[in-house]
Amino acid sequence: MPYIIITLFVAALVYLPSLRISMVMRKHSKHREDLPGTGGELAAHLIKRFELKDVSLEETDDRKDHYDPISRTVRLGKSNFNGKSLTAIAVAAHEVGHAIQFDRQEAISRLRSRYLPTAFLLKKAGILMLTATPFVAIIVRAPAAIMLFVGIGLFLQLLGAMAYLIILPEEWDASFKKAMPILTEGEYINEADFPAVQSVLKAAAYTYFAAALADLLHIGRWIMILRR
Numbered sequence: 001m002p003y004i005i006i007t008l009f010v011a012a013l014v015y016l017p018s019l020r021i022s023m024v025m026r027k028h029s030k031h032r033e034d035l036p037g038t039g040g041e042l043a044a045h046l047i048k049r050f051e052l053k054d055v056s057l058e059e060t061d062d063r064k065d066h067y068d069p070i071s072r073t074v075r076l077g078k079s080n081f082n083g084k085s086l087t088a089i090a091v092a093a094h095e096v097g098h099a100i101q102f103d104r105q106e107a108i109s110r111l112r113s114r115y116l117p118t119a120f121l122l123k124k125a126g127i128l129m130l131t132a133t134p135f136v137a138i139i140v141r142a143p144a145a146i147m148l149f150v151g152i153g154l155f156l157q158l159l160g161a162m163a164y165l166i167i168l169p170e171e172w173d174a175s176f177k178k179a180m181p182i183l184t185e186g187e188y189i190n191e192a193d194f195p196a197v198q199s200v201l202k203a204a205a206y207t208y209f210a211a212a213l214a215d216l217l218h219i220g221r222w223i224m225i226l227r228r
Contacts, residue, residue, distance in 0.1 A: 017206060026087075029087040038084050038088060039088030040080075040087075047096060052096075052099050058075045062080075069109070070096075074124070075080065075095070080092060086189070086197055086200060094175050096178075097173070097174035109170065111166060112170050116163070118163055121160075122160035126160060129153030130153040130154070133150055164208045169210055171206070171208060175204055179201055183197060
């Protein structure tokens with residue numbers, strides 16, 4: 001019983017940030033006719049305004065908004081690309097904020113290019129090792145070796161989760177040192193909408209943090225399974 005309570009408590013702590021982010025994004029995704037354009041139109045305008053050479057704009061699946069520094073592409077989910085809402089323009093400004101970071105070659109932009117690919121690789125390697133555990137157990141038949149194999153897999157996932165946390169300052173910069181000043185000083189939004197846009201930008205900045213927490217819960221679940 002205590003383990004169930006602890007598990008539920010930890011799960012709540014882990015998933016609440018993700019739930020909060022989804023709620024904020026959804027709350028401010030209502031169509032606003034008074035806004036000057038869609039998220040895609042704003043992104044295209046900002047790319048031109050800040051003279052981000054060779055930066056392109058694409059539509060992608062919902063909840064997969066991001067800036068790809070390799071192809072120099074701002075990608076917005078369908079709802080944000082075509083949507084005329086506070087969420088759409090805030091997310092668009094946030095992703096263009098990343099493009100600005102890389103175009104200016106700001107030191108903070110190196111966090112993502114240095115650690116995000118590593119985070120993906122570590123996470124995938126850890127998952128692959130854990131998935132392969134039953135096959136390894138059949139071949140090796142040595143409990144100590146199997147536990148070591150699983151331990152390495154869990155450790156790789158933990159390192160991947162920590163790498164997500166390292167890039168949080170870059171996300172915060174894209175939201176509050178790039179996107180928010182752009183939207184307010186450029187008068188793209190009304191003053192009455194400042195609090196709502198700040199909420200959306202905060203949610204955008206914490207997306208990777210929420211992903212890291214989810215990874216940590218996955219690691220904890222494996223540890224509990226192994227303890228049995």
